[in-house]
Every structure is written in C-alpha cells, then in structure tokens.
Amino acid sequence: MRVLKVFNNNVVLAVDEHDGELVLFGRGLGFKAAPGSPVDPGRVERRFVPGASASADRIAAMVQEIPPQDIELAQRLVDLARTRLGQRISDHVLLPLADHLSFALRRAAQGVAEIEYPLRWEVQYLYPAEVAVAREMLALVTQERGVPLPDVETVPLALHLVNAQFDADMSATAQMTADLHRILDIIREEYGVRIDETSMEVARFVTHLRYLFLREQQGRMLTETPAELHAALRSARPREYTSAGRIGTLLAEQYGWAVSTDEILYLALHVSRLVDAAAAADRQEGATR
Incomplete structure (x- = not known):
C-alpha cells in the first residue's frame, strides 16, 4: 500500500495493490509520511472504504471525531447484523453507524429527551427484518455500556441497515x-x-x-x-x-x-x-x- 494523502498523524488516505482507495487509521501512521511512501501494515489498526455515502475526507473527519470505543462497539453491531441479514451488509455502514451510536449514547448520558423520528411507523412495517436486528443491537449496547437507549432508536438503526445493503446515504x-x-x-x-x-x-x-x-x-x-x-x-x-x-x-x-x-x-x-x-x-x- 502507498500513501496518497496525510490527514493527520494517525489517519492517511492510501491506495492498495488493486488501486483501491482506503482510509487507514493507526497511531503515528501519518507521522512524517508523504504521498507515495509505503504504508507499514503492522501499524494499521483500522481500514475504511470510501463509498457513495461518504468521501475519503468525510471518513477521515469522522475517524478523528468518534471515540475509538464507539467505533469498536459499532463494529460488533455490524458483525451481529451480518449474522442475521447476511454478508450483503456493506463495510461502508460502520462509520455512519458509529457516528449515530456515539451521538445517541451522549444524549442518553445527558438525559436529553427522545428524538421523534418521522418515519417510525413506515420503517417498522416496511423493514421488519431490519427492525428486529436493530432491537438486538440495542440490547447489545445496553449489555456493553449499561446505557439503555430508547426503543425509538430502532428506526435510525434499521435505516442504517437498509443503507448497508444498498450503499445509499440516509x-x-x-x-x-x-x-x-x-x-x-x-x-x-x-x-x-x-x-x-x-x-x-x-x-x-x-x-x-x-x-x-x-x-x-x-x-x-x-x-x-x-x-x-x-x-x-x-x-x-x-x-x-x-x-x-x-x-x-x-x-x-x-x-x-x-x-x-x-x-x-x-x-x-x-x-x-x-x-x-x-x-x-x-x-x-x-x-x-
């Protein structure tokens, strides 16, 4: 892999052997790196693939903003979704899901009132399989963090799962x-x-x-x-x-x-x-x- 762009000391845009672009995260990965220099695979902690729902620049910004533990938890949620819905769940969903999860956890910790999502009833009727998985995801979040998120969060989680199967934006x-x-x-x-x-x-x-x-x-x-x-x-x-x-x-x-x-x-x-x-x-x- 070769570096295409350095975002900061920990995040770089790279190209793999098939000329596919990747956003890579690793502590010190971008330190003194320059475009064209090789990437040390041993220092890469996470890989993110740009897609229709997020550009490389947007991915890099999100990686810097979202706490690593929230990204790790989101990965577990994606793995759970794949066991229930199949391998068509795209990797592109990880960061948008982590971003939403991190925001929801902060709201719950601060005691902020629930958000009323406008498509709540449509989502429950049109995507029953995704809603069922979203409820399992909420249970896993409660188990891992001890923070119960409201049931209404099944709506955005289910929509993220629909996105993941079609590589669309929200x-x-x-x-x-x-x-x-x-x-x-x-x-x-x-x-x-x-x-x-x-x-x-x-x-x-x-x-x-x-x-x-x-x-x-x-x-x-x-x-x-x-x-x-x-x-x-x-x-x-x-x-x-x-x-x-x-x-x-x-x-x-x-x-x-x-x-x-x-x-x-x-x-x-x-x-x-x-x-x-x-x-x-x-x-x-x-x-x-």
Missing part, C-alpha cells in the same frame, strides 16, 4: 421509505382494501421495490420478458396493470427514471397478489362474523 433511504409507503397507499386507495403490512405479500412487494430502486440507481435492467406475457397480464388483470403504471409514473416523476415495461409487468404481478390476499382476508373476516 437521506436517499428515508426518501425511498416514504415513497414505498406512498405506493402502498396508491393500492389501498385504488381498491379500497386493507393491506396487512406484516403479510408475506407486502414483504415480497417491498423487497421487489427495494431492488427496483437499486437497479435504477445502477442503470441495470430486468431480463426482457416476452410481449405475449405483457399482453396476457394486461388482458387478465387490466386494473392491476394500470395501477402498476401509476406506480411507475410516481417513480419517474420523483426520480427522473424511465421505468421499463418489464418493471411495470412485475409490479402488476405484485399488485395482483396484494389485492388477492387483501380480498381473501376480507372474505375470511366476513365469514367469521
């Missing part, structure tokens, strides 16, 4: 969460049905929408589906196909995307499943009265 994830809720509202309004946010159909729909966001951000397309399939679904479920078009229009207006006809097809299939499940639940409730 504002983008918050906007995506609000739009997912609006999309479910479109279906409620269109069909006058009650949607069980805890159902498997909603979980699958939200998962599809999350990956739609990721595909659009990365400029990737679904595999092209036969025209006959589009025609068959449009004929069999015209109302649901129209609803999918409304969802596509919402996303196009919100993000400037050109949502493909293949995406509309799969959205229509999910809308059909949601509507069918809601109708079946209503019939069952009516039969038991």
Whole structure:
C-alpha cells in the first residue's frame, strides 16, 4: 500500500495493490509520511472504504471525531447484523453507524429527551427484518455500556441497515421509505382494501421495490420478458396493470427514471397478489362474523 494523502498523524488516505482507495487509521501512521511512501501494515489498526455515502475526507473527519470505543462497539453491531441479514451488509455502514451510536449514547448520558423520528411507523412495517436486528443491537449496547437507549432508536438503526445493503446515504433511504409507503397507499386507495403490512405479500412487494430502486440507481435492467406475457397480464388483470403504471409514473416523476415495461409487468404481478390476499382476508373476516 502507498500513501496518497496525510490527514493527520494517525489517519492517511492510501491506495492498495488493486488501486483501491482506503482510509487507514493507526497511531503515528501519518507521522512524517508523504504521498507515495509505503504504508507499514503492522501499524494499521483500522481500514475504511470510501463509498457513495461518504468521501475519503468525510471518513477521515469522522475517524478523528468518534471515540475509538464507539467505533469498536459499532463494529460488533455490524458483525451481529451480518449474522442475521447476511454478508450483503456493506463495510461502508460502520462509520455512519458509529457516528449515530456515539451521538445517541451522549444524549442518553445527558438525559436529553427522545428524538421523534418521522418515519417510525413506515420503517417498522416496511423493514421488519431490519427492525428486529436493530432491537438486538440495542440490547447489545445496553449489555456493553449499561446505557439503555430508547426503543425509538430502532428506526435510525434499521435505516442504517437498509443503507448497508444498498450503499445509499440516509437521506436517499428515508426518501425511498416514504415513497414505498406512498405506493402502498396508491393500492389501498385504488381498491379500497386493507393491506396487512406484516403479510408475506407486502414483504415480497417491498423487497421487489427495494431492488427496483437499486437497479435504477445502477442503470441495470430486468431480463426482457416476452410481449405475449405483457399482453396476457394486461388482458387478465387490466386494473392491476394500470395501477402498476401509476406506480411507475410516481417513480419517474420523483426520480427522473424511465421505468421499463418489464418493471411495470412485475409490479402488476405484485399488485395482483396484494389485492388477492387483501380480498381473501376480507372474505375470511366476513365469514367469521
């Protein structure tokens, strides 16, 4: 590894053997170092990878501001999340998570009132797996620090976990969460049905929408589906196909995307499943009265 930039005596920006940039932390690592000089691997205590959510300069500033013990605890939380949600949890989440955790611990120690997060109910319904892991993370924080953080902290922790799976920043994830809720509202309004946010159909729909966001951000397309399939679904479920078009229009207006006809097809299939499940639940409730 070679030094690209020295931030201070303990933090440097380096490049590895694959020309990948890394922010490195180690006591005295930057002392008398100069751009182009080799990095002593034995002195590197932590490595951070710049990404979409944080530049190298921002990472360096955070490393200097956050107490090392809070970074260590955040790493344990990331490791816990990986055991529950899989290896898709990105390393990029470590510092933003540590920054939030450090701030939350200071607030709790000072007895500052809870923060009311605006997406609390949407997050709990749209990301149940991440919320469940966030509650485990809070329990680990209490165990390690003896400081019980309020349950409302599951909201930002869950959003950090969503970020970690899509390498997005918090504002983008918050906007995506609000739009997912609006999309479910479109279906409620269109069909006058009650949607069980805890159902498997909603979980699958939200998962599809999350990956739609990721595909659009990365400029990737679904595999092209036969025209006959589009025609068959449009004929069999015209109302649901129209609803999918409304969802596509919402996303196009919100993000400037050109949502493909293949995406509309799969959205229509999910809308059909949601509507069918809601109708079946209503019939069952009516039969038991």
